[in-house]
Amino acid sequence: MTDPVIDLNADLGEGFGRWSLTDDDSLLSVVTSANVACGFHAGDPSTMRRVCDLAAERGVAVGAQVSYRDLAGFGRRSMDVPPDELAAEIAYQIGALEVFARAAGARVTYVKPHGALYNRCVHDEEQAAAVIEGVRLAGGPYPVLGLPGSRLHEAAEDAGLDVVAEAFADRAYTAAGTLVPRREAGAVITDPDAVVKRSVALAREATVTSLGGEVVRVRARSLCLHGDTPGAAALARRVRAELEAAGVRVAAFA
Numbered sequence: 001m002t003d004p005v006i007d008l009n010a011d012l013g014e015g016f017g018r019w020s021l022t023d024d025d026s027l028l029s030v031v032t033s034a035n036v037a038c039g040f041h042a043g044d045p046s047t048m049r050r051v052c053d054l055a056a057e058r059g060v061a062v063g064a065q066v067s068y069r070d071l072a073g074f075g076r077r078s079m080d081v082p083p084d085e086l087a088a089e090i091a092y093q094i095g096a097l098e099v100f101a102r103a104a105g106a107r108v109t110y111v112k113p114h115g116a117l118y119n120r121c122v123h124d125e126e127q128a129a130a131v132i133e134g135v136r137l138a139g140g141p142y143p144v145l146g147l148p149g150s151r152l153h154e155a156a157e158d159a160g161l162d163v164v165a166e167a168f169a170d171r172a173y174t175a176a177g178t179l180v181p182r183r184e185a186g187a188v189i190t191d192p193d194a195v196v197k198r199s200v201a202l203a204r205e206a207t208v209t210s211l212g213g214e215v216v217r218v219r220a221r222s223l224c225l226h227g228d229t230p231g232a233a234a235l236a237r238r239v240r241a242e243l244e245a246a247g248v249r250v251a252a253f254a
Helices: 045-058 083-103 115-123 125-137 151-158 192-205 232-245
Strands: 005-012 033-037 061-066 108-113 144-146 163-168 207-209 215-217 222-224
Touching: 005 061, 005 232, 033 045, 045 061, 045 083, 061 083, 083 108, 083 125, 108 115, 115 125, 115 144, 115 151, 125 151, 144 151, 151 163, 192 207, 192 222, 192 232
Parallel strands: 005 033, 005 222, 033 061, 061 108, 108 144, 144 163, 163 222
Antiparallel strands: 207 215
8 A cells, every 4th residue: 555645735935015824935935835825815016026037946746725806815715706707816816926926947836726715615515616617717727735525626526627626624513524713713733733733733634523523534635734823834734744654655736
């Protein structure tokens, strides 16, 4: 039996102007895929360019993290955006990042929705289809990173796009295998030891314990490490070290 392989992705470039949230430099020394904010929930041209340059220099895959147009709410507010408008906004964000990725000698290799859009596309068929239409409009056969079994993945597969299943070591799961909404108590796992233990279990056993105590099967090729939590870079280094010590090969999927 071959050793399991897992990608480590993180949300990066989440700043705007003089304000910065993520430790991009440190995280890009650990992760294998960078979900780069494309300006709608965070990010600006200078930040996008800098992150693409660093990612290309370090051999980290560049992904477009697309969002609702919600700078004030950091993309965490669900919005009823008409499908045609949402598709155009998704394509716009991907295209903007592609410019900076190619200037750095790389390219955008996948797409991942952010925040409320990510969660909405788990169940909302219309919004999921609009996101995938935007991916197609952007012109590349971009793989779509998201929650296994989501409407987003169904729409991507219907469109002939590759899908990549994602898991979260620092987010609580329901018994159905979906994420517990952030507004609920216990939705975010803050204990570093627990995050490390869950990371290894997800990679080696494809399981996670739900908020209610049930063991849930979660088969994922990529593991998300949130970059906006305190001590994110140090925790990411620890997660990667423990995965490799457990015989898990860490490598990008794209």
